Amino acid sequence: MIWLSMKLIKAAIALGSNLGDSLITLQSAIETLNNTPGIIVKARSSWYQTAPVGPPQPDYINACAILQIKLEPQQLLEKLLEIEIRFGRQRREKWGPRTLDLDLLLYDNLILETPPLVLPHPRMTERAFVLVPLAEIAPDWVHPIKGKTITEILNNVERSGVKKWKNY
Numbered sequence: 001m002i003w004l005s006m007k008l009i010k011a012a013i014a015l016g017s018n019l020g021d022s023l024i025t026l027q028s029a030i031e032t033l034n035n036t037p038g039i040i041v042k043a044r045s046s047w048y049q050t051a052p053v054g055p056p057q058p059d060y061i062n063a064c065a066i067l068q069i070k071l072e073p074q075q076l077l078e079k080l081l082e083i084e085i086r087f088g089r090q091r092r093e094k095w096g097p098r099t100l101d102l103d104l105l106l107y108d109n110l111i112l113e114t115p116p117l118v119l120p121h122p123r124m125t126e127r128a129f130v131l132v133p134l135a136e137i138a139p140d141w142v143h144p145i146k147g148k149t150i151t152e153i154l155n156n157v158e159r160s161g162v163k164k165w166k167n168y
Helices: 022-034 073-086 128-137 150-154
Strands: 009-017 039-044 048-050 060-069 101-107 162-164
Touching: 009 022, 009 128, 022 039, 022 060, 022 073, 048 128, 060 128, 073 101, 101 128, 128 150, 128 162
Parallel strands: none
Antiparallel strands: 009 060, 009 101, 039 060, 048 060, 048 162
């Protein structure tokens, strides 16, 4: 299937890391994304230090990015997973520590529910570590299911575990 005649589509992703040199990994992941055919990084949020969700582990560095893409949703997900593996991602435990985590949050206004991919990301509206950086670069993007902007959704989420990274 060709999505919208393959015009440029806007997508939002979340990035996170808490193993290794996280800042270098995340900066390199942004460069890798921008050098991937069919993907242009249009905006990146500040870096944020965030408390982990799940088992005991180091804090994360998180950010969000807005992409312009010429890829179908499944193709974009596959590229994100390939990049995670390239940066040493190993899936050992749910919500465990990781060298790189890339989550597809939004793909234009698409609502999709398939076994490998659910859009919009099903837990994004509960996670300050996603909403704070996303609101920085896409405050007026309307969540296609909630019908509220990212800023409006963020206003109802506890965000005490999220602070701007000390170096940025």
